[in-house]
Amino acid sequence: MSEGLKRDYEIGEEIGRGRFGAVFRCYSAESGETLAVKTIDKTRLTDPTDRQLVEREAKITLLAAAGNPHVVQIHAVYEDDSSIHLVLDLLPGPDLFDHISGRGGPIPEPEAAALMAQLMDALATCHQRGIAHRDVKPDNVMFDSRGRLQLVDFGSAECFGDGRTMRGMVGTPYYVAPEVVEGREYGEKVDVWSAGVILYLMLGGIPPFYGETAVEIFEAVVRGNLRFPSRIFSSVSPAAKDLIRRMLCRDASRRFSADQVLRHPWIVGGGGALPT
Numbered sequence: 001m002s003e004g005l006k007r008d009y010e011i012g013e014e015i016g017r018g019r020f021g022a023v024f025r026c027y028s029a030e031s032g033e034t035l036a037v038k039t040i041d042k043t044r045l046t047d048p049t050d051r052q053l054v055e056r057e058a059k060i061t062l063l064a065a066a067g068n069p070h071v072v073q074i075h076a077v078y079e080d081d082s083s084i085h086l087v088l089d090l091l092p093g094p095d096l097f098d099h100i101s102g103r104g105g106p107i108p109e110p111e112a113a114a115l116m117a118q119l120m121d122a123l124a125t126c127h128q129r130g131i132a133h134r135d136v137k138p139d140n141v142m143f144d145s146r147g148r149l150q151l152v153d154f155g156s157a158e159c160f161g162d163g164r165t166m167r168g169m170v171g172t173p174y175y176v177a178p179e180v181v182e183g184r185e186y187g188e189k190v191d192v193w194s195a196g197v198i199l200y201l202m203l204g205g206i207p208p209f210y211g212e213t214a215v216e217i218f219e220a221v222v223r224g225n226l227r228f229p230s231r232i233f234s235s236v237s238p239a240a241k242d243l244i245r246r247m248l249c250r251d252a253s254r255r256f257s258a259d260q261v262l263r264h265p266w267i268v269g270g271g272g273a274l275p276t
């Protein structure tokens with residue numbers, strides 16, 4: 001373990017595990033604050049693309065998090081021969097995946113609009129800074145101790161800007177945009193597509209593009225045949241469906257940007273929330 005990390009933090013129990021490492025509770029020697037440390041095992045990074053992404057994760061998280069109320073805050077980074085350690089705010093959760101599945105059915109529109117506004121706020125700021133997250137999914141959106149949403153895991157993120165597009169197959173089958181599946185060049189609107197899938201899932205309780213295997217899911221995504229089955233969506237407002245259509249628009253040039261989503265009447269009107 002890095003000498004600096006050992007000096008500055010006491011490491012506690014493991015709280016989660018990812019592909020390349022684990023997340024532990026940790027305690028700051030200076031302030032006594034309880035935080036989380038994500039430790040990435042560099043020896044498990046055999047693929048050069050994975051190695052490149054992980055090496056950029058700390059830098060991109062720092063850039064995305066600064067003054068961004070809905071991106072997990074990063075306190076310190078340590079690196080040694082075998083590992084990279086990111087000291088992060090400890091998020092008690094749950095993540096949005098467990099929150100949605102724990103409801104056992106659709107989420108009421110005012111609540112879904114409030115959650116979507118926080119996620120889009122995080123993404124709009126990332127996009128303004130030239131960062132695309134590229135793995136937006138409910139598991140990467142967690143509740144903090146104040147009940148606010150935080151976007152986490154910039155391990156697939158990439159920088160774009162100055163007309164630069166991105167390439168590369170990253171993301172998670174249900175949430176990935178068609179231009180990524182098709183191996184085309186793409187921009188930051190891949191994140192808006194993924195957030196649109198989350199919105200559909202919150203309001204309908206099922207994913208918009210379904211398949212039994214990853215290949216079948218990709219085929220459904222590329223077909224992009226967006227339907228609102230009436231047995232599920234009959235009570236969902238036309239404004240919510242309008243926003244979903246604009247986020248899950250196959251043509252990325254016509255797809256809403258994160259800023260446009262934030263200005264949509266359904267978000268501005270709090271999903272039809274009654275004034276208090």
Ligand SMILES: Nc1ncnc2c1ncn2[C@@H]1O[C@H](COP(=O)(O)OP(=O)(O)OP(=O)(O)O)[C@@H](O)[C@H]1O
Binds near residue numbers: 016023
């Ligand atoms: N800041 C945090 N506070 C509390 N728990 C966290 C924090 N960040 C991540 N976790 C937990 O640790 C688990 C592992 O996170 P990590 O980002 O390493 O991997 P992952 O996103 O699950 O997987 P992968 O990186 O393989 O896609 C997460 O599922 C989450 O439950």
